[in-house]
Amino acid sequence: MDKRNKSLNTVDSWASENLPISQHKEKLVHAVRVNPFLVVTGETGSGKTTQLPQYLYHAGFGKDGKIGVTQPRRVAAITVAQRVSQEIGCSLGREVGYQVRFDDCSSEDTVIKYMTDGCLLREILADPRLTRYSVVVLDEAHERSLNTDILLGLLKRKVLQPQGGSSGRSTPLKVVVMSATLDTDKLSAFFGHCPVFTIPGRTFPVSERFCGLIGPKDTDSTVYVKEVVKVALDLHTSEMAGDILVFLTGQSEIEKACDMLYEKAEAVDYRYDVRDSSVEGLLILPLYGSMPTDQQRQIFEPPPKGVRKCVVATNIAAMSLTINGIRYIVDSGFVKQLNHNSRVGMDILEVVPISKSEAQQRAGRAGRTSAGKCFRIYSKEFWEKCMPEYMVPEIQRTSLTAVILTLKCLSVHDVIRFPYLDRPEERFILAALKQLYQCDAIDRRGHVTRLGRLMVEFPLAPGLTRALLKAASLGCEDLLLPVAAMLSVENIFIRPGQQEKQQDAETEHRQLIEESGSCNDFAVLLGVFEKCRASDSPSAWCRDHWIHWRALKSAFNVETQLREILLRLKQQRDFPVETFDGSRSELFRRCLCTGYFANVARRSVGRTFCTMDGHGSVVHIHPSSALFEQDQLDWIIFHDVLVTSRVYIRTVCPVRYEWVKDLLPKLHEVDAYELSNVAREEVTDEEVAKWEAKETAKRQAEVSAEDSLKKMERRNDDTSVSEARARYLQRKQEKRQGKVP
DNA sequence: TTCAGGATA
Incomplete structure (x- = not known):
């Protein structure tokens, strides 16, 4: 093992003493002791995530209960817990542990528990007063994840309610909210103007330059790929040694940019044109989420001597991955964002300008190890006129159905007047309520039904859960469990970029559709799941059929988890039991109808369909569907909508009018x-x-x-x-x- | 006649 690796794995004892936070230790502990709520702010590198929980632990806050620290992402929860257990000197899972979905590394001994915000929300469902915790720390609150926003509102209430003997806790719960950006006044005001504790950061300065290539009138997003390439090559020849990180929007844009970089770097020999004689060549590396992990290794390794590394990445490099050695940033100024459009009742993936705070975060990636430079391809005018101060929080952009059901199960009946840090539009909340009513999770008065209590246990969209529970009551959950799992992981069908391979993949996929023996996309998913699991080598089976092995593996995991939840619930005495007399295919489709009848459409003109949800939108069956180009269809249900060149519905199933007519009112x-x-x-x-x-x-x-x-x-x-x-x-x-x- | 940003239970 070489020296570099060793130094990464050992924890230098002086490091934590030298962090900016260490000189505030006593004041911080005191602030938590005397205040029910505290906001702590500090830039990356201040040490707040790893140190504050340890200070509280050493000050005795762990005696009355655990110190829970939430993170918006799994990797963060796991790696921080590893680090802190090393610093404290215990094995991971004892005094310091973590819990994320599918991976619980905590025990009875665990005092400092790192977890994802979604995990804590689940825990609140089982224990609304959080009796096992003395302190809850919500970290990365500035990212405004859906779950963190809900936790903010819940914790604001929990602590204000009188607590004592009967509630099962001896001392009041302490709440600490940690945020990186400067919008802490709002957080403080939210918690009754609680104190704000500011910790200075320890990052290097990053100079920022507006290249002015994109102005407020350049709404066509295709321009930015070309401009980004130009700026990256310019800086490669004119700047001193140091790696480049380029921010783009998605896989296809990244591949396009990499192609152009290669092409131009070859056309002009950049090795002999650079200002810094120690830089000889350029190594171009794409980075995006769905990329195979074995291709990612090079990205984190230092480049060969004399070579400058240029990583072309999505936002993944701003949020969850850190690449060492980056000195230069090229910022396109755009991001892809899933927005819910309540006018048409659909989610649309859009390319939108990033916020100023996101741009600052991107720039900050150049100042982790030394001073850096950030090149923004847009103009100052674009910054001022097109970019908002902060990103629109997730709670104002996404479907609220599952979250509203959780709130209702926590006895938050008036979900409109729940204390949201940023209130979602009322029509979003009303739409969620309507959907919950439609799948029998709440009754007409808005009260959670017996079915709703069962549904909240599943980590799935309520419509899918409803279909699953219907199947379970009919004893045919084996049809729906794999489908539910397949629909909750990323798309399993690979669509390669190259034309030849694309045709190859399409042939394989069509073959899988035919083998499923029915014109029903849900049945195709079930078939793929079962065939792959039954094969001798599932990974080879996936390769042969152009299926994402990583996605399918995670579907196997999800299926097991769903099966365990269902088994537990079926042991309850009042679990519903129904009977049905009919074919397997009809049984399958009727279960789907129960969950998806709100997504029902009827044949309109030609091959178009008209949704029956009241929006009356005209939709097309996606070309990847088993039902594409089918002429004999009348009524159909579908899983989701994709808005691109047309409004497409994907994962479609034919139904009969008699099955849905009673549900339609x-x-x-x-x-x-x-x-x-x-x-x-x-x-x-x-x-x-x-x-x-x-x-x-x-x-x-x-x-x-x-x-x-x-x-x-x-x-x-x-x-x-x-x-x-x-x-x-x-x-x-x-x-x-x-x-x- | 197609194109999935990033997360999460």
């Missing part, structure tokens, strides 16, 4: 404001019974399908939300005046 009959439980105390059981009787009568009156479709479309247009609110308020007022019995 549920798509439009409900008043979403009632579900939010704004006026829980005012809605009586009798009122609900009357309302339901009225709805049944209305349903019976709907004679033809055509009729109900028209009604649905009318009721669910853009004004439906305001109308619903008006109806609700009117009823409330009438009730107050005694008009309604």
Whole structure:
């Protein structure tokens, strides 16, 4: 083992003493002792993540309970726990441990527990008062992950509620929120203007330059690949030794840029054109999430002598990976972001400008080991006019269905007035409530049903969980468990960039579709899962069929986890049991209908379909589907929507009208404001019974399908939300005046 | 007639 490796693995005892945070040790411990809430801010390199929990541990905070520290990402939770266990001098999993999905490395002895924010949220479901913790530290709060945002709101409430003997905790829970950026005033105000503790960072200065190649009018994102290449080559010839990190948006852009870099570097011999005589060549390396890990090794190794390394990466290099030796940054100024569009009720992957704080974080990647330089391809004007101060937090961009169910299960009934640090748009919350009502997770008054309590246990989207539970009640969970697992991992079908290989892959995939023996994409997924698992060499089977082995391996893991959860729940006495008389194919598709009936579409003109969710969007079946170019379809359900050149639906299954017709009224009959439980105390059981009787009568009156479709479309247009609110308020007022019995 | 940024339980 060489020296470099050794120094990476040993913990130098003086290092932690030398960190910027160490001189604030006593003050920090005191601040936690006297305040229920504390905000700690400090740049990367301040040592707050590794040191603060240790200070609290040595100060005795671990005597009354654990010190829990959350991270938004798995790797961070694991590596920080490793580091801290070495510093304390215990084996990992004893006094210092971690817990992430599929990997619990903690024990009864564990006092400092690092975990993902999602893990802590799960723990709160089982133990709402967090009786096993004395301190909870939410780290990286500035990243504003969905789970951290929910935890912020929950912890704000938990600590303010009176606690004592009966609640199972002797001392009040302490909450520390750690954030890197300067937006700490908002966090402090959120927690009743709690104190903010600032720790100076230890990073090197990074000079920033706007190259001005992209201005506010350059909305066409294809330009930035070319500009980024130009700037990277310019700096290669004009700057002193040091590696380059280029930020781009995605795999295809990165591959394009790498091709161009190679081409140009060959056309002009850059080895003889560089300012620094110690730099001879350029090593170009792509880096993105779905890249095979064996190809990533070179990225983290120092380049050969005389060679400058140029890593072309996605945001993965800004968030979760650190590459040593980077001195130069080339920032495209863009990122791909999944945004929920509630007007069409779909998620759209968009290329958007990054925020100023993200740009600063990207620049900071050049100042980890020495002073660096950041080249931004956009103009100062672009910075000022197009880039927001902070990123829109995840909670305001994504589907809230699963999160709202979690809140409801934690007795947060009025989910609209929950203390959000940044409130999601009301229509997003209402849409989530509606979806939960549609899959029977909550009742008309917004209360969690027995089914909803079962559903919250699964780490899946509620619609998929509903289909799984339906199958379980019918005793055919073996059909849905693999499907649920396959749909919760990344796409398993490989689509290579090269034309020849692409055709090869397509032939293999078509073969798999035919072998599944049915025109149903869900059945294709089930077939792939079963065939691969049954083969002698699953990894070779994947290679032969152009299937992502990494994705399938993780699907096997997820399936096992889902099966364990289901087994546990099935032991409950009141687990639902149903019977069904029909073919296996029909059984399978009817289970899917139960979960996905909100995603139902009907044939429209030609090969287009029209969604029946009230938006009435025109959609196309994606060319990768088994149902693509099928002419005999009428009603279909689908798993998700992809908006690119057209609105595509993927993972499709044909259904019969009789299977969905009884479910369809549920798509439009409900008043979403009632579900939010704004006026829980005012809605009586009798009122609900009357309302339901009225709805049944209305349903019976709907004679033809055509009729109900028209009604649905009318009721669910853009004004439906305001109308619903008006109806609700009117009823409330009438009730107050005694008009309604 | 196609194109998946990054996470998470």
